[in-house]
Amino acid sequence: MNKKLFLMLLLTIGVASCGTEKPEQVTFASAVQSLTGQATKAQTSQTVDNIRRQLTPEVRQRFGNNALLIARLESRDQASVLIQSGVNRDVETYVTPDGISLSLRDGVLVGTRGLGFDLMNTDVSETAISNRGRAVRVHRYLDGESKIVIKSYICDYRGVDPIVESCKGKDTQFQNSYRVSASEIVASRQWIGPEVGYIQIELP
Template identity: 30%
Template structure:
């Protein structure tokens, strides 16, 4: 069995925490909103077609969904899904789909996935968040944790560089935002080929409205958009 890191080194720009318990008002609100979605607001697909996100801002409002929605597009799976804000866990946000799959972010930065197959176990976000807050080109490291062939957790340090690029106006479900685009390149030690190259579109106040982030060696990249009505 090849070590996890060796497998990662072969993935050149692939295109393809234990969560806290659902307690309190946040869980109740999320459960009510999820019940509203059962009326067909989100197209769950069928055996012949993967689910695709088809909601609009108007249909979200009509369904009584006033909180943020995370739209995730996973090219490797051919799906796009809408996830509702479900919990806040130690400074991170857990987003939950109708089927119970979750994506955890911290300030818009991908931390882990659960339920999508071979998930992203965990990727450290604090060093990247600090770099984005400073706004300039900078270098730092992030810890990546993944499962090896024996389902044992392996930890690897990735060495990253963040670079500001151009200012762009992005469209998120029909609403435009002025953003600064950043590119993040992360390598394993002594390996010249990047493990991943992520892109972030950061708006005023630090909100990541749109991003393309690596979700592990199997899921590849996921495109995220945060929708706020």
């Protein structure tokens, strides 16, 4: 489902309607005020719990039963629902109504777009979430002069629920955490970069 169709669907279910709002209308109206913090006609701040409760089977059906995510950007205290917009080999991309996108490989964040100071791409081929141990991460960012900046980190893994990934680089360290069920990451807290901070991601 492309962005235009996504926005049309939001309008169809009453985001811009007047009168008494149904729960799903509140959910998606708030989703438009997504991770960027850009205000829309919907001024009601939604929590992850509220969004999760309102994603009923009926609401999911209106989205064509497409795969969804719920995400919360901690630094801006903004939560949004995202819909799967595409799959490229083993990378799934999810998008908010206003075009913020997250790309994940097996639940691990490998790229963002539209947040500012985006994570352009990430080499997580050595990520050792399933077998613990140690791995190397490589992050690529776009700087203020539109040049690619490469950062590398050594990561160690511990724990079971959640699995904690502790990474250290030359001048930065961070911790990601992952909750896994049936070999699938169902919820996580992952670091995007020093300017954007952490994002919480979960399956609804």
